[in-house]
Amino acid sequence: MSDASSNVLSPDIVHREMKQNGVTDVVWLPDSETNWLYLLMKADPDLRLVGVSREGHACSIAAGLSAGGRKPIILIQNTGMMESGDSIRGWLMGLDIPVVLMVGYRGYTRHGVNKDTAATYTERFINAFGLQYYLVESDADAPRISIAFKEADRTKRPVVILVADEFHGFNR
Amino acid sequence: MSGGLHRRDLVKELVKGRDKNTLMLSGLGSPCWDLNNAGDVPENFYIWGAMGGAAMIGYGVARAQPDKRVIVLTGDGEMLMGMGAFASIANFPVRNLAIVVLDNGRFGETGGQKTHTSTGVTDLAGIAKASGIATTATITQESEIAKLKELAFKTPGPVVAVAKVQYEKLKFVLPANSGGYLKDRFRNAILGVDRAQM
Numbered sequence: 023m024s025d026a027s028s029n030v031l032s033p034d035i036v037h038r039e040m041k042q043n044g045v046t047d048v049v050w051l052p053d054s055e056t057n058w059l060y061l062l063m064k065a066d067p068d069l070r071l072v073g074v075s076r077e078g079h080a081c082s083i084a085a086g087l088s089a090g091g092r093k094p095i096i097l098i099q100n101t102g103m104m105e106s107g108d109s110i111r112g113w114l115m116g117l118d119i120p121v122v123l124m125v126g127y128r129g130y131t132r133h134g135v136n137k138d139t140a141a142t143y144t145e146r147f148i149n150a151f152g153l154q155y156y157l158v159e160s161d162a163d164a165p166r167i168s169i170a171f172k173e174a175d176r177t178k179r180p181v182v183i184l185v186a187d188e189f190h191g192f193n194r
Numbered sequence: 195m196s197g198g199l200h201r202r203d204l205v206k207e208l209v210k211g212r213d214k215n216t217l218m219l220s221g222l223g224s225p226c227w228d229l230n231n232a233g234d235v236p237e238n239f240y241i242w243g244a245m246g247g248a249a250m251i252g253y254g255v256a257r258a259q260p261d262k263r264v265i266v267l268t269g270d271g272e273m274l275m276g277m278g279a280f281a282s283i284a285n286f287p288v289r290n291l292a293i294v295v296l297d298n299g300r301f302g303e304t305g306g307q308k309t310h311t312s313t314g315v316t317d318l319a320g321i322a323k324a325s326g327i328a329t330t331a332t333i334t335q336e337s338e339i340a341k342l343k344e345l346a347f348k349t350p351g352p353v354v355a356v357a358k359v360q361y362e363k364l365k366f367v368l369p370a371n372s373g374g375y376l377k378d379r380f381r382n383a384i385l386g387v388d389r390a391q392m
Contacts, residue, residue: 089254112373
């Protein structure tokens with residue numbers, strides 16, 4: 023992509039994808055990579071947000087919301103996803119929860135040399151759990167968000183979207 | 195410090211107060227065996243696939259089902275693993291949630307090792323209160339069981355009630371062990387089969 027604007031992931035487009043896929047609740051912990059998205063969701067009166075104190079709890083609440091008939095999304099950072107390992111296993115996978123985890127990919131650099139172990143282990147971690155994941159770097163990748171939702175619904179499993187916008191968060 | 199209450203009798207007494215609008219969730223280990231022993235119904239959600247999340251799963255259900263009363267039965271070991279739950283629940287409160295901690299001061303499933311509540315130094319109801327939970331209580335005697343039922347079923351939430359129970363080695367009364375099955379059964383019961391399958 024040569025056009026500079028196409029290299030950016032627009033919060034509005036991500037938000038629109040979430041709405042199109044029926045998200046009702048956002049369970050989140052602050053994340054430097056996706057804070058821009060959080061601010062947009064906070065302004066949306068149709069979305070119910072609940073903050074947690076550790077990311078494993080986001081998995082627990084999402085499991086409860088889903089069991090109760092809502093459609094949550096989890097918004098966390100890759101560091102927190104790794105902290106949540108047993109909650110992903112026991113709750114999201116163990117209870118067959120069809121949920122999308124939108125995960126800020128801290129340390130991601132498309133072309134540069136990785137200097138952040140958070141990035142080093144992110145995809146290895148997801149692969150260890152056998153979860154499907156999609157990398158979303160720019161607006162051109164946004165349709166992958168809907169693919170992730172459909173896959174979660176079809177498989178009754180958690181699916182990860184790695185928000186790998188290297189111009190936000192720690193890499194800004 | 196373990197109190198004098200017998201957990202199985204306590205849970206049996208507690209479930210007498212339920213109706214179809216009462217959803218009961220139990221955390222890993224003894225709370226699951228206690229609830230199953232008291233009577234298995236589809237409105238029971240035994241969440242024993244991992245540890246530390248019962249209160250938060252119950253909270254999620256409570257947010258999704260505001261017209262139902264949601265009661266979480268958990269233990270001191272599990273609650274100590276997830277104390278941040280109190281702060282999250284207090285900051286985004288729901289009126290239909292009660293968390294009952296069956297506190298025997300032990301990790302019952304792993305050999306009865308003492309937990310941090312066993313010495314009396316750590317007070318889970320106090321932590322819940324300091325976190326901003328609207329109503330908290332500690333129950334130690336049989337004469338307070340009626341109060342516990344009132345807290346669990348009637349008092350506007352969020353409620354955290356700690357029941358000091360004895361450390362007892364009791365027979366396991368295991369529910370089904372498929373998390374997916376238990377969740378689907380629970381969803382069918384509260385949403386109806388058609389909506390549950392969406």
